Amino acid sequence: MDTFTTLAYDGPGPWILFLPLIWAAVVVSVVTVLRRTVWRGRRGVAAYGERSPIAILGRRFAAGEIDEDEYWRRLSVLDEQFGRSLKDGAA
Helix, strand or coil: CHHHHHHHCCCCCHHHHHHHHHHHHHHHHHHHHHHHCHHHHHHHHHHCCCCCHHHHHHHHHHHCCCCHHHHHHHHHHHHHHHCCCHHHCCC
């Protein structure tokens, strides 16, 4: 009977080594979720800000540096890259 008592209170055992792996998995999961949601949203907002390529293109067109055909051609390329549709309105 003495043997069972000492085995039951012999310390945490080798499974305690998995605790850092569990925390590493939690950290990786949190970073992955943040990258897919919050941090990606920031890049999207910057793509349509005042210094975005679409806004710069609109200013160049308004200033007369490029003609209408070149404006629409370049806007279609930027729409493909940034995922903005022409229905949302021109820059």
